[in-house]
Amino acid sequence: xxxxxxxxxxxxxxxxxxxxxxxxxxxxxxxxxxxxxxxxxxxxxxxxxxxxxxxxxxxxxxxxxxxxxxxxxxxxxxxxxxxxxxxxxxxxxxxxxxxxxxxxxxxxxxxxxxxxxxxxxxxxxxxxxxxxxxxxxxxxxxxxxxxxxxxxxxxxxxxxx
Amino acid sequence: xxxxxxxxxxxxxxxxxxxxxxxxxxxxxxxxxxxxxxxxxxxxxxxxxxxxxxxxxxxxxxxxxxxxxxxxxxxxxxxxxxxxxxxxxxxxxxxxxxxxxxxxxxxxxxxxxxxxxxxxxxxxxxxxxxxxxxxxxxxxxxxxxxxxxxxxxxxxxxxxxxxxxxxxxxxxxxxxxxxxxxxxxxxxxxxxxxxxxxxxxxxxxxxxxxxxxxxxxxxxxxxxxxxxxxxxxxxxxxxxxxxxxxxxxxxxxxxxxxxxxxx
Ligand SMILES: Cc1cc2nc3c(=O)[nH]c(=O)nc-3n(C[C@H](O)[C@H](O)[C@H](O)COP(=O)(O)OP(=O)(O)OC[C@H]3O[C@@H](n4cnc5c(N)ncnc54)[C@H](O)[C@@H]3O)c2cc1C
Ligand code: FES
Ligand code: FES
Numbered sequence: 001x002x003x004x005x006x007x008x009x010x011x012x013x014x015x016x017x018x019x020x021x022x023x024x025x026x027x028x029x030x031x032x033x034x035x036x037x038x039x040x041x042x043x044x045x046x047x048x049x050x051x052x053x054x055x056x057x058x059x060x061x062x063x064x065x066x067x068x069x070x071x072x073x074x075x076x077x078x079x080x081x082x083x084x085x086x087x088x089x090x091x092x093x094x095x096x097x098x099x100x101x102x103x104x105x106x107x108x109x110x111x112x113x114x115x116x117x118x119x120x121x122x123x124x125x126x127x128x129x130x131x132x133x134x135x136x137x138x139x140x141x142x143x144x145x146x147x148x149x150x151x152x153x154x155x156x157x158x159x160x161x
Numbered sequence: 162x163x164x165x166x167x168x169x170x171x172x173x174x175x176x177x178x179x180x181x182x183x184x185x186x187x188x189x190x191x192x193x194x195x196x197x198x199x200x201x202x203x204x205x206x207x208x209x210x211x212x213x214x215x216x217x218x219x220x221x222x223x224x225x226x227x228x229x230x231x232x233x234x235x236x237x238x239x240x241x242x243x244x245x246x247x248x249x250x251x252x253x254x255x256x257x258x259x260x261x262x263x264x265x266x267x268x269x270x271x272x273x274x275x276x277x278x279x280x281x282x283x284x285x286x287x288x289x290x291x292x293x294x295x296x297x298x299x300x301x302x303x304x305x306x307x308x309x310x311x312x313x314x315x316x317x318x319x320x321x322x323x324x325x326x327x328x329x330x331x332x333x334x335x336x337x338x339x340x341x342x343x344x345x346x347x348x349x350x351x352x353x354x355x356x357x358x359x360x361x362x363x364x365x366x367x368x369x370x371x372x373x374x375x376x377x378x379x380x381x382x383x384x385x386x387x388x389x390x391x392x393x394x395x396x397x398x399x400x401x402x403x404x405x406x407x408x409x410x411x412x413x414x415x416x417x418x419x420x421x422x423x424x
Pocket of ligand 2: 037039040042043044045046058059063109
């Protein structure tokens with residue numbers, strides 16, 4: 001066991017972990033932040049995406065010990081201070097960007113990372129950015145619309161509809 | 162996963178010492194190794210994370226005009242940082258996996274792993290890079306020794322990769338849609354001394370140079386120069402994603418597309 005210390009959603013935390021403890025296990029099991037999901041555990045689906053020092057990473061494919069000293073942000077920190085949904089989250093609701101909601105935490109974290117780098121992405125850029133986020137329900141179109149709306153853009157007639 | 166310890170050295174010297182221990186293994190971005198550990202395909206007793214070693218990260222041009230990329234530099238950093246110097250390489254890095262994979266995965270990890278379907282080995286071989294380790298420099302032509310096999314010794318660390326910059330280049334991959342790895346990928350690099358063509362994803366022996374195409378393109382750098390050329394199908398990978406003949410066919414198609422788009 002080794003001790004790790006990091007900042008999660010603005011709070012300092014420290015725990016004893018095994019070398020093999022994944023960041024997602026640390027978040028879900030040790031910190032009880034269960035908003036971050038495990039969809040595949042094989043690095044494919046993106047349900048586990050969180051931000052580490054501002055960058056989107058798959059928390060099932062990083063060890064907790066590698067986040068020593070880092071600042072980690074999860075879906076639990078995305079809502080506005082009064083608890084209402086933030087712009088990206090609200091857009092997912094407004095545009096039916098979720099059905100079962102399993103992929104949604106990862107989708108919101110990826111979308112947020114995209115908009116930070118590229119505040120007005122095109123439909124194609126959004127699709128490319130979400131290549132590592134799999135959704136089994138929505139067929140993606142409404143997710144794309146939600147992200148276009150969250151970035152203050154017109155909602156296009158989506159190509160494949 | 163079997164149990165192991167993690168060490169996070171901050172200097173190359175400490176990493177080399179840590180890797181000298183029995184059953185120690187380097188951890189780059191973990192984007193290949195962690196899935197392998199989950200499948201219990203590896204059982205190290207200690208993982209030595211290279212992510213905290215500042216001297217192994219970053220991109221710069223050296224005095225000899227080579228683009229030097231630290232072995233611990235992520236795909237995402239190369240995608241942004243190499244655009245101005247070597248657009249063909251930056252574009253390759255920008256299309257590895259997805260953004261989250263690119264934020265963690267490193268060039269050193271990709272080359273050391275030498276997956277037969279990985280993208281970077283094609284760039285390294287076509288560019289004729291020099292791979293610098295903690296002990297020596299290895300030419301790309303001597304580095305790749307077949308699927309998942311390289312010239313690296315146990316515990317040897319890729320610290321830097323030095324890229325000669327071609328006059329024009331392009332990498333085109335036919336993506337395996339589920340994994341986004343290359344079903345077949347071809348990197349074409351046109352230098353003043355001649356053209357180099359490297360093929361990934363196709364061969365049972367891993368990345369290789371397509372010398373017939375190199376000769377034809379060195380004489381005449383045009384799509385038409387590849388007309389009638391093909392690679393033999395017998396060494397090609399055959400799996401549920403494609404037959405050997407299909408892959409052999411794709412090699413020529415991807416090479417033509419790469420020549421057409423090279424800049
Ligand atoms: C969903 C997904 C999609 C992907 N798509 C692609 C793709 O399209 N194209 C592609 O090329 N790759 C793809 N990859 C693989 C990705 O590029 C990996 O990042 C890369 O292959 C390994 O780099 P790493 O830094 O993550 O290495 P690790 O996984 O940490 O290590 C891999 C191996 O290299 C060794 N190693 C690591 N760093 C060094 C070093 N500096 N010196 C010596 N040995 C070292 C390790 O000991 C280990 O044996 C994908 C991965 C995932 C999860
Ligand atoms: S759970 Fe991490 S990518 Fe699917
Ligand atoms: S909403 Fe169900 S997986 Fe995306």
